[in-house]
Amino acid sequence: MSRTAASRVINNAPHVSRAKRDAVHKAIRELGYTPSRTARALATQRTGVVAFALSGDDPALFADPFFAQVIVGISAALEETELHLLLCLAASDRGQGRFKNLLRTRGVDGLMVMALRGDDPLDRIVAESGLPAVYGGRPLHGEPSWYVDSDNRGGARIATEHLIGTGHTRIAAITGLPDTEVGQSRQRGFAEAMALAGLRPYAVETGDFTEASGAAAMTALLAARPDLDAVFAANDNMAAGALRVLRDRGRRVPQDVAVIGFDDLAIASHTQPRLTTVHQPVQALGREMARMLIALLGDEKPSPLILPTRLVVRDST
Structure with missing residues (x-):
């Protein structure tokens, strides 16, 4: 909730006199009011945080040009919202344990998952969490309800x-x-x-x-x-x-x-x-993953998406 949103709540409150409304608005302006995220989470049962999880245990993954561009796309989509992004590596036993605990305690509202391999434990952890989840690329086994992939x-x-x-x-x-x-x-x-x-x-x-x-x-x-x-x-x-x-x-x-x-x-x-x-539109892959997750959090039911690819001819052929 922003300062503007707080003012809107006061304006819409019934049985509040104009004088009281003006006094509250004045206090909001003078005190620079910002709401408590913790209090808001308790009231809405939402954390305002979404996770992007990779099935890897090397932090350098996030520096890989491909994944870096995916994150740029995700961040661009989330900038249009009040959601915050959490990056997670979940390949080692310790990493998977931390990730399970995060999901069990509802530390995030939804998930974006990528870089799954074979019978990946991360896929099972995500399924058992019951949280809204969008996959970047389809897993090798089975097809999730929501994914963004390239051709x-x-x-x-x-x-x-x-x-x-x-x-x-x-x-x-x-x-x-x-x-x-x-x-x-x-x-x-x-x-x-x-x-x-x-x-x-x-x-x-x-x-x-x-x-x-x-x-x-x-x-x-x-x-x-x-x-x-x-x-x-x-x-x-x-x-x-x-x-x-x-x-x-x-x-x-x-x-x-x-x-x-x-x-x-x-x-x-x-x-x-x-x-x-x-x-392949790598930034768009991340952007559409985030948009799909935002839609899920808004109780919409988006369809899976396959992004087109095209040939770019340069000097090596």
Whole structure:
């Protein structure tokens, strides 16, 4: 409740004389009245806090360009409300225990959840809490009632079709984590495009969406298939790692090996050469998650949302 809201309550109160109203308004102005959040929570059974929880135990996750952009989007949506944001890591036993306690004591009004892997305990903790929850990306098993996701499968397909359309046939892939829905969807999109063109994946290595894993995967691909002519990497971080290895090995990009990524993060514009990639609206992903949760807290029933992806052609293909 703001100072304006407090004045509105007084104005609407029955059987209060004009003189008393004027006296209260004067006191509000002079004292700079602000309400107690604790008292308000007791009265409304709401804390005014929502949580964004990641299934990870490394604080550096929040510095990852992808998650940082998601948080920017969430914050932008919450700025239009009086809700506050709490960031939670819930992978270790201690982290999960703290998170369970937070939910059990109703320390937050609702949840946004991301980066789930396989049979993730975080998914079960959220379900058992009974709190309104919005997922960023679908879990690998089952489909929640409320989620915001990007067209990962379709985006991977258009990326691979672009490589094929520019004359490449010996196309390898650096896929994401196999126990994530996003990792599996992007691999399926790649495989579908290859199959429709009558091609088979030339080689496949798995990464974990980090630049270091992309470099390691590219090293393994060159050892197994030194004559490959293109690489689809399931995100920009891994593509950047692949570009570094190719440069170190004296392979020209795109003349010898074309490289394409996924996400269209800031890094894609700063690699050498600049990275062709699939754009997904990362900030919008966070923004729409927050808006969906706000709607749930307002007793609305929003529908799940799939955001479109599109190809951004730069210099690496």
